[in-house]
Amino acid sequence: MAASDKSTAGDSVTRRMLLDATTQIMLEEGYAGATSRRVAARAGVKPALVHYYFPNMDELYLAVFREGAQVNLDRQQEALASDQPLHALWDEASEPSGARLLMEFMALANHRKAIRSEIALWAERWRDAQITALDRILHDHGAADDWRTPAVVSVLMA
Secondary structure, three states: OOHHHOOOHHHHHHHHHHHHHHHHHHHHHOHHHOOHHHHHHHHOOOHHHHHHHOOOHHHHHHHHHHHHHHHHHHHHHHHHOOOOHHHHHHHHHHOOOOHHHHHHHHHHHOOOHHHHHHHHHHHHHHHHHHHHHHHHHHHHOOOOOOOOOHHHHHHHHO
């Protein structure tokens, strides 16, 4: 049975515990500390359950990364839809809470091609959404025709 076919409440609770345990270990000890045995121990389950839900560690790392990336993309969208989108976007981009975990994933990406590809994919999604919103914002303020293009503003903000 594929991980996506698991639908019982117990399965989703166990999967959630594994994701949370992986995140905690990565934050406390770095990505190298997040082994299947340590994740299982932190989650309070048998090690075989890690591989039941995630066939390999890359799948577990990817699930943790994707979840965090989606949260960040949602926050970005909320910031860009606010009354003061540039200020809200700046505040969101300056928030240090996810920086440690992102740095762990970037370090992991040096050794795992799948992680590197996923980071690049999400960075592109984030940048595209930001440029689209900034284009609208700059146009609404009559600034879209000069040097302050969305792409330039996006790079400056980054």
